[in-house]
Amino acid sequence: MPKNPNPQGKGLVPVLAILEESRAPAVMAQPKQIQQISLELFTSLFVLESEFKFKPVPGSTYWLYQKEGRFWLSPIGPDEWHDDVYGRFIGECQLHADMTWTLQMCEEASSDPQLMAFLEERWDAFDRAMEEAETVEEALPRYQQKMPFYQRVYAFALAHSLRASMQKSGIDSLTYAEAQQRLAHDGADRSEPEAS
Secondary structure (H helix, E strand, C coil): CCCCCCCCCCCHHHHHHHHHHHHHHHHHCCCCCHHHHHHHHHHHHHHHCCECCCCCCCCCEEEEEEECCEEEEECCCHHHCCCCCCCEEEEEEEECCCCCEEEEECHHHHCCHHHHHHHHHHHHHHHHHHHHCCCCHHHCCCCCCCCCHHHHHHHHHHHHHHHHHHHHHCCCCCCHHHHHHHHHHHHHHHHCCCCC
């Protein structure tokens, strides 16, 4: 038996508290259309698949780096350290109250053709997975065993929040194509002049 059977210090009570805390954003979730949901899901999963060992706080800003082909999320900004500890700065991330992440890439990263090709390849794979899912709700992350603890909890919270947004928009049981068609149809309805 290992010396410390609980090396991360996560007993059942703290885990359950974090899971319960992660459900709260779904109550405040706003209706969202499929384009916004797919962009938020893609960006959030990209950030959550990076490496970090701290509990992110909604409303706080974090910084994404790349080193040796891996992405790292850090609470330390690029101007706060002098050594090449984290690697190349990619951009600024923010965790929002609804458990979605945004990523504002720095100019150097966004003009790197190799990085942009990598992201485009990931987007294509993501888009295919969305199209292959029976419903848009099915495409949301379930239990992510391969992810470390905090990433797994935040993926659960993200799915819970986006599911609530999709339910409020009435697209949760639609396929990806049907949700996109509804968006196009709703947009056409808004652009037609009203009869007097």
